[in-house]
Amino acid sequence: MGMATTVLAFGWNPEIKGILFLVVGFVVLCGSVYLLLATNLGARLGLLVALAALFGWITLLGATWWVNASTSTTLGLQGRQSSWTAKEVVVGDLSQATTSAAAASDPTTLGFEKLPADNPGFGQAVSAADEILVTETKKFSATSDYVVTAVYDKDGGSYPKWGPFDFFAWFHRPHWAIVQVQPVIPQETEPGRAPPTPIPDPSQPPVYVVMLRDLGTERIPPATITLGAGALFALTVLLLHRREKRLNAHLAEAGEPTGPPART
Numbered sequence: 001m002g003m004a005t006t007v008l009a010f011g012w013n014p015e016i017k018g019i020l021f022l023v024v025g026f027v028v029l030c031g032s033v034y035l036l037l038a039t040n041l042g043a044r045l046g047l048l049v050a051l052a053a054l055f056g057w058i059t060l061l062g063a064t065w066w067v068n069a070s071t072s073t074t075l076g077l078q079g080r081q082s083s084w085t086a087k088e089v090v091v092g093d094l095s096q097a098t099t100s101a102a103a104a105s106d107p108t109t110l111g112f113e114k115l116p117a118d119n120p121g122f123g124q125a126v127s128a129a130d131e132i133l134v135t136e137t138k139k140f141s142a143t144s145d146y147v148v149t150a151v152y153d154k155d156g157g158s159y160p161k162w163g164p165f166d167f168f169a170w171f172h173r174p175h176w177a178i179v180q181v182q183p184v185i186p187q188e189t190e191p192g193r194a195p196p197t198p199i200p201d202p203s204q205p206p207v208y209v210v211m212l213r214d215l216g217t218e219r220i221p222p223a224t225i226t227l228g229a230g231a232l233f234a235l236t237v238l239l240l241h242r243r244e245k246r247l248n249a250h251l252a253e254a255g256e257p258t259g260p261p262a263r264t
Helices: 002-011 014-041 043-067 120-136 220-253
Strands: 083-091 146-155 175-183 207-214
Touching (some): 120 175
16 A cells, blocks of 8 residues: 555656656666667777767757747747846936936937837837836836826947948847836726726826846856857867877887778
């Protein structure tokens, strides 16, 4: 009875099963390759060749993850995705902001562009501002308590660029966004009827959400894997090269032919 209970508990634990699948798969795949190499090349040389092949494969796999980290298709290990982060929430006049990049009554005088409602960046900035105003800072109890009156965007762009080529533009200047909202006049919703159209309350001061784009770390994990595995691959290949040179030197001293055997 106790043995059956242990087996059932073990079988229904998905974490343990996942670990077992990974360990068994690694042992079977890598172990079978090493066993084949060891029987033909010897235990030490076979291990070195198997490690070189493994690290080379991980390098190619990591490079694939690295290149495709920002595509719509999720591949491999990825870091934190880019998102908007709140720098401050200003009530009243935006010129009172402590963030110098946004401290102006009219953001367009600081290089900001007023986005139209059909711009994709408009919806992304508004969604992030809703999360900040309702969930993080709790300035409002719900998104129905205000209306968005304007969204300003200032993308610093990337650098360095040489003419039309931007392949090496790996560095980015700060990307800012300001979402302006206006509290609405409280209205009663009649049962069975659609909610009334929100009406901005001109007696209330506007609220500005100043946000900075966090570029995230999407490419850092695959880049770390690629560079680390690439260094180990280079090391194992170097060890194989040094071993071959030493073997050829010993064969030359003994008067034996070096290099691969001649075809007959």
